[in-house]
Amino acid sequence: MDKKTRKLLTALEQKAESLGFSGLRVTDADSIPAAGGQLRAFLERGYHGTMDWMQETESRRATPRALWPEVRSVVMLAMNYGPDDAPENHPLAHLKDPGSAGISVYARHRDYHDVIKGRLKELASFLVSRAGGDVKVFVDTAPVMEKPLAQAAGLGWQGKHTNLVSRELGSWFFLGSIFTTLQLPPSAPEQDHCGSCRACLDSCPTDAFPAPYQLDARRCISYLTIEHHGPIPHAFRKPIGNRIYGCDDCLAACPWNKFAQAASEAKLIARDDLTNPDLAELLDLDDAAFRKLFAGSPIKRIGRNRFLRNVLIAAGNSGLSHLLAKVEALLGDPDPTVRGAAVWAYRQLAPEDAWTARRDLAQGLETDSRVSDEWAS
Known part of the structure; x- marks a missing residue:
């Protein structure tokens, strides 16, 4: 050189x-x-x-x-x-x-x-x-x-x-x-x-x-x-x-x-x-709050729905009963992937009688096939 x-x-x-x-x-x-x-x-x-x-x-x-x-x-x-x-x-x-x-x-x-x-x-x-x-x-x-x-x-x-x-x-x-x-x-x-x-x-x-x-x-x-x-x-x-x-x-x-x-x-x-x-705080995120929290972050690119899907999986794995109400609120989320993940998380956290009641209610609802599959599993 x-x-x-x-x-x-x-x-x-x-x-x-x-x-x-x-x-x-x-x-x-x-x-x-x-x-x-x-x-x-x-x-x-x-x-x-x-x-x-x-x-x-x-x-x-x-x-x-x-x-x-x-x-x-x-x-x-x-x-x-x-x-x-x-x-x-x-x-x-x-x-x-x-x-x-x-x-x-x-x-x-x-x-x-x-x-x-x-x-x-x-x-x-x-x-x-x-x-x-x-x-x-x-x-x-x-x-x-x-x-x-x-x-x-x-x-x-x-x-x-x-x-x-x-x-x-x-x-x-x-x-x-x-x-x-x-x-x-x-x-x-x-x-x-x-x-x-x-x-x-x-x-x-x-x-x-x-x-x-x-x-x-x-x-x-x-x-x-x-x-x-x-x-x-x-x-x-x-x-x-x-x-x-x-x-x-x-x-x-x-x-x-x-x-x-x-x-x-x-x-x-x-x-x-x-x-x-904290998982409890993340479960409350709507689209506007998600965008604000992750402004300038690489996380923003996956969008609120995919992110909430992940948070719900974590909530379902937590074993923490105090997250159940927040998970339940997402059972009616507009996005089917979020709803499906919420069903899975709810099943992991809810007592058997609560799950059975929810499942019976779901059978009478017309839902996205992905969400229906979660209820049936």
Whole structure:
């Protein structure tokens, strides 16, 4: 590497750090030749569930050049969002309190897309001002194989849970990328350091890993509570527990998190009201209150109805009788998915005589088939 290029990369790293990024590495645009085949196998097994967009973007996702033929190098960035050491902020603290709700650590603050994309654009402009070339920036809404690229660039490796793990950051960091027409010297790729450890695989409440390094999204709580529309399959309702948006069990189990750092970016520090919130309060949310509470949050994108579906599953799993009245009020909700989840939750919490009375009443009502199925089950 010549002196001019070394100086450019040093300046780029310093600028990235000033923008809140926790790591910067570079890889060649052709550095992930196996990624396309791995994606094809994932799709052929149906592991993507109802995420049809993965099939629709397969050809563009397989390699950076398929997305942008002119790209020569990819700058990969990490931004840490780790929780601090306070007991209430532990990723799995909600499991000790069935009256609380578990929200994945990444969603307890501002929508990371908004935070990271703005910083990526600023860093990309800095690169162009110093070295020229054309650039494009991407966060995870674009068809980019971020995790294989990040491993090729040396930011971390894809662990047995398929998420990226770093020896410096653990598991709690976001990824972003800058595609550039510049030819930059690539960093050394990271090696797999999982060894014989199975902590992440054994921690999964729904057994979503058919084998190490394979994820069946159809069984994953993150998929079920965020991407999946309609009723949640019965087989997964009990294992979901009180996780209402995402699941951190496999990430939290990773021993490399002993090196994790608490988020330093203010916009990525957890909001108090989104850290183990009270189920009783969430059950009261109408659409306007939902939008107000989750303004600027990634949770807002799933909408009030899917969110209430998740909260009702958690309520049904809580065993808390004081939630019964709030669940009962949602039996008449306008949305059939909410009504169906309310029926299930009501059945879990109500005394047998109350359930029988409600079931007899329901048999005389004309309802959506999904709700009827819940009463009949």
